[in-house]
Structures are given as C-alpha cells and as structure tokens.
Amino acid sequence: xxxxxxxxxxxxxxxxxxxxxxxxxxxxxxxxxxxxxxxxxxxxxxxxxxxxxxxxxxxxxxxxxxxxxxxxxxxxxxxxxxxxxxxxxxxxxxxxxxxxxxxxxxxxxxxxxxxxxxxxxxxxxxxxxxxxxxxxxxxxxxxxxxxxxxxxxxxxxxxxxxxxxxxxxxxxxxxxxxxxxxxxxxxxxxxxxxxxxxxxxxxxxxxxxxxxxxxxxxxxxxxxxxxxxxxxxxxxxxxxxxxxxxxxxxxxxxxxxxxxxxxxxxxxxxxxxxxxxxxxxxxxxxxxxxxxxxxxxxxxxxxxxxxxxxxxxxxxxxxxxxx
Ligand code: NAD
Ligand code: LMR
Numbered sequence: 001x002x003x004x005x006x007x008x009x010x011x012x013x014x015x016x017x018x019x020x021x022x023x024x025x026x027x028x029x030x031x032x033x034x035x036x037x038x039x040x041x042x043x044x045x046x047x048x049x050x051x052x053x054x055x056x057x058x059x060x061x062x063x064x065x066x067x068x069x070x071x072x073x074x075x076x077x078x079x080x081x082x083x084x085x086x087x088x089x090x091x092x093x094x095x096x097x098x099x100x101x102x103x104x105x106x107x108x109x110x111x112x113x114x115x116x117x118x119x120x121x122x123x124x125x126x127x128x129x130x131x132x133x134x135x136x137x138x139x140x141x142x143x144x145x146x147x148x149x150x151x152x153x154x155x156x157x158x159x160x161x162x163x164x165x166x167x168x169x170x171x172x173x174x175x176x177x178x179x180x181x182x183x184x185x186x187x188x189x190x191x192x193x194x195x196x197x198x199x200x201x202x203x204x205x206x207x208x209x210x211x212x213x214x215x216x217x218x219x220x221x222x223x224x225x226x227x228x229x230x231x232x233x234x235x236x237x238x239x240x241x242x243x244x245x246x247x248x249x250x251x252x253x254x255x256x257x258x259x260x261x262x263x264x265x266x267x268x269x270x271x272x273x274x275x276x277x278x279x280x281x282x283x284x285x286x287x288x289x290x291x292x293x294x295x296x297x298x299x300x301x302x303x304x305x306x307x308x309x310x311x312x313x314x315x316x317x318x319x320x321x322x323x
Contacts, residue, residue: 008084038066081122
C-alpha cells in the first residue's frame, strides 16, 4: 500500500526541490511506493500542473499517483507524511516574526483539514515561517491527532551549525555529533556546542569560546538572512534537504550515539514552558522521538534557552485567538 505524502506550497522554491527528491525515493527509499498530494493556492495551480507533468516525466520507480489541488481537504486525505511549506517567505530586512499574522491563518485551516482527513498516524513537519508557532497553530486546530505528530524544522539550523564547525575545525561534518539547537527557528535560537563530539570524543572544552560566542553562534542564528542577502531569495535547496533529513530520521531512526534537533511540543523538559513548539535534542526510534534528558546546562546556556523560550511565548500571545 503506497504511503501518501502531502506537500503544501508545492509550486514554490522549496516545494519544487522537495517533490522531486521525495518522489525519487530519498524519504522512504526507492523501493517504497508513494502517492504525492500537492497543494497550492488557486492562482498557482497552473504552475503546479507543470510540476506534476515534470514529476511524471521523471518516471520515478517509487511514485504511484500524483494529485494536485487547491483544497486542503483533498491534499490531506489519508496523508501519512505532511510537509507544510506553503507560506510567504520573508524578504531582505524582515524578521521571520514579521510573517506571523500573514501566515498564521493558513496553518489553522490546514490543521483543521488534517484533523478531518489525514491518517491518525500522520507525521507533520512545518517549514513555513514562523515555523514553530505555525506548528503550534496547526496542532491546536487538530484536536483528534496526537500532539506529538506536530513538529517544526530546526534541522537546517542544526546542519548549518555542523557545517560551520566542520569548516572551523578542518574536519568533515559527518565526524561531528551531539550538536544541539534549542528553541525557536529565529535569531534567538541557541546553537549549543556544550556536548559536541569529534569522532566520538567530547571536544567542547577545547573549542575557542570567543569564536563560539562572537562568530559561530551569531553566524548560525543569522544564516537565513545571509542567504537572503546573497540570493535575493530565501534558502530553498538546503531547506528541502533538511526537511527530508528531519522526516527520514523521525521515520527510520537516528544514528546511534548521536541526536538531532527537532522543534516539538514542549513537555516541560529542562524547565521549558509547555504549550510551545521548542527545539530540543532528540533521538528517534520506531517512528517516535524522545528528548535527551539530564544534559548539564551551564548559566550561559540556561540564559540563552530562556531568551528563545520568551520569544516563543510572545509569538503565542500574538496569535492566541487562533489556538
Ligand atoms: P515560495 O514563495 O517560493 O513558495 C511558497 C509557496 O507557497 C508559493 O508557491 C505559494 O503560492 C504557496 N502558498 C501560499 N499560501 C499557501 C496556502 N495557503 N496553501 C498552499 N500553498 C500556499 O517560498 P519558499 O522559499 O518555498 O518558502 C516557503 C516557506 O518556507 C517560507 O515561509 C519560508 O520563510 C520558509 N522557510 C523555512 C525554513 C526553515 O528552516 N524552517 C527554511 C527556508 C524557508
Ligand atoms: C532560513 O533560515 O533560511 C529560512 O527560515 C528563511 C528565512 O527567512 O531566514
């Protein structure tokens, strides 16, 4: 029985990357058949038809059916995996939080459509910004679906951090592990190297702390803006790649001896308020994630984690009526 994968905003920049990579088997493997349900707004349906034609022309082994629609209740019908990408991106000079009111309504409507139509075991990844609070809105509008099904993307930040560290340490990013991004996918996120390992050996204490605080952390926090400035458009291929990493690890298990960063409904771990979608270090097994517990948190880390929590609480207050 093919799995159904829904992509919203499928004619946009990220959607255009994501659809082909998923259809080629990079999410579930080339041997696993999938149906692709692609959602767009009505004016983008012609462009979406073009995307569907190109997908057909690839003759992907894994791809069974393609459905295109501007109706969320069709796009989320029996959906097993949903990538909620469709939303307005920010332009130069904007913060992601500037998109809050504009994008919030999309996620309440899609949460309702998920609640009414999707598989009860759906896994949802919100990419559209501000991703964490949009995930909270979708989750709150889908009361019949387990809350743990709603996540937001921090994997791009996680991968960006590994890439910066690898370049600084003159190693390959695959040799690094146990990196954590805490909090919000915004400039308040806290890229935390306290547990960083190189080839299995803890190297946190040997890192140049001035470089970590003055270069590394702000670089990762502001990488989205750096890309927008360079491209004139927000990150797309790297975002699609991170979305696949996130969903694949959630489905297929994380590597042993490592963890990944996922924004998930807070359960109060590390003193983080419940009722927000906050990024924690997690491992995934048998389709479920669990937060790594009992990490030592120093004063700097705690202050940084609180700052990003505060921003998420403020974002929640700004859209309270949609919850
Ligand atoms: P884009 O403008 O190229 O594409 C967005 C698409 O969404 C458009 O085709 C648009 O028609 C569609 N859309 C808008 N409203 C919709 C709705 N209600 N239903 C279905 N489709 C809808 O933008 P993009 O570059 O693909 O970025 C998409 C979102 O992802 C933006 O919000 C961007 O900020 C965000 N983003 C997040 C991360 C992350 O790490 N979380 C990374 C990169 C981009
Ligand atoms: C990113 O981090 O690249 C995206 O969230 C796009 C943005 O607005 O920064």
